[in-house]
Amino acid sequence: MSFDYDVIVVGAGHAGTEAAVMAARLGARVLLLTSNLDTIGAMSCNPAIGGIAKGTVVREIDALGGIMGRATDRATIQFRMLNRSKGPAVWAPRAQCDRTLYRRAVRSLLEACPGIELTQGMVTRLLTDGTRAAGVVTADGRRFRARAVVLTAGTFLRGRIHLGTDTQIPAGRAGDQPAVDIAQHIEALGLTVSRFKTGTPPRVDGRSVDWSKVERQDGDGTDYRFSFYDRAELPRQVPCWITWAGEAVKDIIRAHLQESALYGGAISGRGPRYCPSVEDKIVKFPEAKRHQVFLEPEGLDTNELYVNGLSTSLPVPVQLEFLRAVPGLERAKMTRPGYAIEYDYYPPTQLTPWLETKAVEHLFFAGQINGTTGYEEAAGQGVVAGINAVRRSGGAEPVILGRDDAYIGVLVDDLVTRGVDEPYRLFTSRSEFRLLLRQDNALRRLAPLAERLGLLTAVERKVATRRFQEEEEVLRAARAATITPSAAAPVLADTGTTLGEPERVASVARRPGVSLRALLDAAGVTVTAEEAAVVSAGIELKYDGYLAREREAAARLAELAGFALPADLPYLEFKSLATEARQKLDRIRPTSLAQAARIPGVSPSDLHNLVVETARWRRRVA
Ligand SMILES: Cc1cc2nc3c(=O)[nH]c(=O)nc-3n(C[C@H](O)[C@H](O)[C@H](O)COP(=O)(O)OP(=O)(O)OC[C@H]3O[C@@H](n4cnc5c(N)ncnc54)[C@H](O)[C@@H]3O)c2cc1C
CATH class of the missing domain: 1.10.150.570 (GidA associated domain, C-terminal subdomain)
Known part of the structure; x- marks a missing residue:
């Protein structure tokens, strides 16, 4: 049989774009086929990337050669490192993004990737050759043949928007057609289908906000970039704003609860527990006096604000009523209402650990259709599916990321082994190797694998090698240098400890709250390494014992995996x-x-x- 492509990726959201890039990096001829070329890389909900565990996933994707980190750096309009006051295992980089810049960045990164052909078309069914996927057919009758197909249709499969109990609109998300034919076709192939739901909050016009009543929140102003390989100029940085939904909002929502699609019985699918609607919050936490609301800019050249914390499926007039009960939003103009959406997903125990369906060979599923929620979770799965679509169709062994290799490994293993009973999102608590799986060391964990698989360019390989050398240089310097009690005193001042006699810098750096950089400076040691390498080396020293224990546990797991x-x-x-x-x-x-x-x-x-x-x-x- 002759094939037009090696891999066809259906859908150009967060899973699809990464799958296409990974396959192309492995030398495959890739067709990225999506229902609307203008929505490539669209963020259906919050214009933000990263956060708890998710930020680490973005760095893992980047280390493997993916584009999410690079696109985020080009679109970041506010950056914050969450959990900075806690241990480094839970540090979480998060970027508020300009939605339009993000989409443009994804599109241009895809277009710069040799081997990817972008085409618009709504896929309605698969072509099969015996028990194998062999291509797709689009609604306009085009047929494309390929050795493997990756389906990443997001919330589009029989998607249905709900606003209140009597407004239902078939849609993939607001403004997009749902994908119905392909959903029916996949079900007819014998895969089990189930329904989940999710929701999004209303947006408001920033010109209608009373800024005197909301609290300003600035970003960290750091030099951080998600990408290890690429150093993009950050756009202009802007603040977010904090306000509250208090008793007045709660009263309005309680009075209209039966009109909510979620509570009035219009929706049967389960929603994300950790990203609840405002109706959910008020019903489930009646004792909470108020709920925090973040006003987040949608972009640099728009006044529109995303009202984070007020996701809802109440009728539009009720949404406006409760919005106006929020301090600062008394005269708010609502630019778009919030809504809930219900969609098909495929219980992921039907997949192998490399995301191929067990029912149809060479057919891969990634993203929201596997029962997950979130851009980063989708993108991480796209990476796994893209790599393995090429490897399986070329007769190579599949690549499985271990639970001790990456959060992406934890995510995929949880999905295919345990399945899901609500939309799955990542947390640091999902991993038993939290200290090993940090955002700062994703390159060290994954670049060697990426290099072995042939995912990296020569320039990227050099960047990785230089970073590893820098970390080694810092560790060597810290182990070799000695610091005197008087030189260490100012560095240790805040810790309430002192040195009795000169000690190795590496040993003093183990003390809680002591910065390796400050010690090296105080000891007069010059290192040429970048700050990020010094931070990573400092973490390795400080958590030496814990890391050794996690590595032992990982080795035991590897025996079982063997x-x-x-x-x-x-x-x-x-x-x-x-x-x-x-x-x-x-x-x-x-x-x-x-x-x-x-x-x-x-x-x-x-x-x-x-x-x-x-x-x-x-x-x-x-
Ligand atoms: C209303 C709403 C609220 C959300 N709220 C949250 C939230 O609170 N928290 C959270 O973490 N996540 C939320 N999400 C989910 C988040 O948007 C997704 O997790 C993420 O976008 C999934 O990425 P994906 O690549 O799997 O799918 P998507 O980003 O949905 O991309 C799917 C792609 O497939 C294309 N496509 C679909 N069907 C076909 C077809 N038959 N042929 C060709 N192309 C096709 C589409 O055009 C699109 O490009 C929400 C999503 C929506 C719609």
């Missing part, structure tokens, strides 16, 4: 395992003992018996 479970194991015949374990193993078909161990309902004794049964089965079929 025990491969063949795809065709007859789990249902393994009578020494509990029935629940047999059924779950049969459904999920883990690739390793480590993955089997994480399936809820599979006990340590089931695992022990599984090892014995697998060995017996291997002897039988040998």
Whole structure:
């Protein structure tokens, strides 16, 4: 059979664009086919990238050669490092973005990527060759053939917008057509389909805000960039604003609760617990006196503000009424109402750990359609699907990111092993290796893999090598240099500690609250490394013991992961395992003992018996 492309990616949101870039970096001929070329890289909801755990994912994507970090740097209009006062395991870079600049950056980065062809078209069905995906057909009758297909249709699959209980609009998101035919086609292929929902808040015109009643919040003003490889000029920086939804807002919402699509029974799908609607907040936390509301600029050349914290599916007149009960918004002009949207997703236990569907070979799913929520979660999956679409269709072993390699590994493993019962988003608490998976060391964790896979350019490889050398240089200098009690005194002043005698800089740097940079300066040690390398080296020194323990645990996990479970194991015949374990193993078909161990309902004794049964089965079929 002849193919027009190696990989077709359907959808150019956050998952699709990364999938296309990864596949192209591996040398594939890629068709990025999307229902509207003008909405490539569109942010359906909040114009912000990063945050808790998500910021680390952006850096992981960047380390592997993806574009989210680069696009964010070109569009950042306010940057903050969240959790700076806590340990480095939870530091979380977050950028407020200019929505239009972000979209433009994604488009231009895609167009600069050799091997990607962009085409507009609504995909209505797949082409198959036996049990394999072999291309797609668009609504206007075009047929495109490829060795692999990556579907990243976001909230578009049978998407339905709700405003109140009696306004329902079929849509992929406000202003976009839903994708209905492809949803019906995929269901007919035998995949299980379910429904989730999410929502977005109203937007207001900044000229109608009373700025005297809201609190200004400036960014950090740091030199931070998400991208390790590319140093873009940041756009002009602007503030965000904080206000509150108090008793007056609560009264209005309570009075109209039955008119909400979510509470009036119009929507059945479950929504994101951690990004609740304002109706949810008021019902679930009745004791809370007020809820914080952030007014976030949508961009540099618009007055429109995103009202973060007031996501809603109430009727439009009620939205305006409660908006005007928020301090500072008494005379607010609403530019767009909030709404809720319900859409199809595919329970992700139907996928392998490299995001290929078990039902149809060479068909990959990534992003919101796998039951996740969030741009970063979608983009991280796009990376995995894009790499593996090329590898699987070229006959190479799939690449699985481990839980100790990346948050992306945690995300994919959680999805395919445990499944989802509400829209899944990442948190640092999802990882057992939080200190290993930091935003500052994503390059060290992933650039070597990216290099081995052939994802990086020569220039990028050089950047990575230089960064590693700089960190080594700092560590060497800190271990070699000694600091005297008098030189250390000003650095230690805030910690209430002193030195009794001269000590190695590396050893003093382990003390809580002591900066390695300040110690090196006080000891008169000059290092040429960039500040980011000094910070990473400082973290490695300070958390040495904890890191060693996490690395040991990761090594134990690697041993379990090394025990491969063949795809065709007859789990249902393994009578020494509990029935629940047999059924779950049969459904999920883990690739390793480590993955089997994480399936809820599979006990340590089931695992022990599984090892014995697998060995017996291997002897039988040998
Ligand atoms: C109203 C709303 C509120 C949201 N609220 C939140 C929130 O509070 N918190 C949060 O973290 N996330 C939220 N999100 C989710 C966030 O937008 C998504 O997680 C993210 O955009 C998913 O990325 P994706 O690439 O999977 O899909 P999308 O960004 O939705 O991209 C899908 C792409 O597929 C294309 N497409 C779809 N069907 C076809 C087809 N058949 N043929 C060709 N192209 C097709 C579309 O044009 C689009 O380019 C919200 C989304 C919406 C719509």
